[in-house]
Amino acid sequence: MTQQDPKLQLEQYIAMKVKRTRVEQGLKIMDVARIAGLSQGMVSKIENAQVSTSLDTLSRLCDAIGLTISKLFSDYDRPEGGAQLTKSGQGMEVVRRGTEKGHTYQLLSYHRGKKKTYEPFLISMDDAAEVFPTFSHPGQEFIYMLEGKILYRHGNHLYEMGPGDSLSFDAEVPHGPEQLIEVPIRLLSVIHYDDEH
Structure with missing residues (x-):
């Protein structure tokens, strides 16, 4: 398979964003699991991109770590970009x-x-x-x-x-x-x- 599975990319993106936010908030997985009403195993699997999660689960998890769903996806499909830089004297x-x-x-x-x-x-x-x-x-x-x-x-x-x-x-x-x-x-x-x- 030459192209990466977009579903896998999405799960990896969610995992990275959720884990980073949890760590920034200084929260442990067990605290987040308790607040969100999820098992520690489920939170861990989401953070390691090992499971597809429902929107309900994702919403509860985001509430627990103080991350809105819109903020979660704000960078997901941002264009790659590719500006042209011309250094001083190199025009x-x-x-x-x-x-x-x-x-x-x-x-x-x-x-x-x-x-x-x-x-x-x-x-x-x-x-x-x-x-x-x-x-x-x-x-x-x-x-x-x-x-x-x-x-x-x-x-x-x-x-x-x-x-x-x-x-x-x-x-x-x-x-x-x-x-x-x-x-x-x-x-x-x-x-x-x-x-x-």
Whole structure:
């Protein structure tokens, strides 16, 4: 049998949760058995996943150790998870217009699914004398200043930004750095794409 029997998994989960709670409460098996009106053997078998128990028995046992049925099952079918961690300095460096001028773009997350929904970049700029290209692309963009000061253009508007400032805008409208006021500059840029992207 390649896959574990789900019934066995459930019994093992209940056993682990019941035993852990009983021990945390400082209760002995004989005390729990007496309070729940169960035999010590039955409590022991439940804690060792050796028996399938009725809901009535399980409810009495949970009452005895101060554990609600909802709390008992709160973690049972929680999804496995699997977030993508990108350690500092380990984002994938990507080429964008401006990279040859001392800009670095680190892509912090690489979406592996069917559809790209967002792209987060850590952007560094360190030459205050540069002339900048403007950008225009699908989606919404959010930028958050981490370090330095910048004059940022969006369409016909200019925004002076420093550490802690953020700006969000329609990325189809031409945008980009107008002037680097204080270098080095580091900013976080997150581009969110619409459903059709």
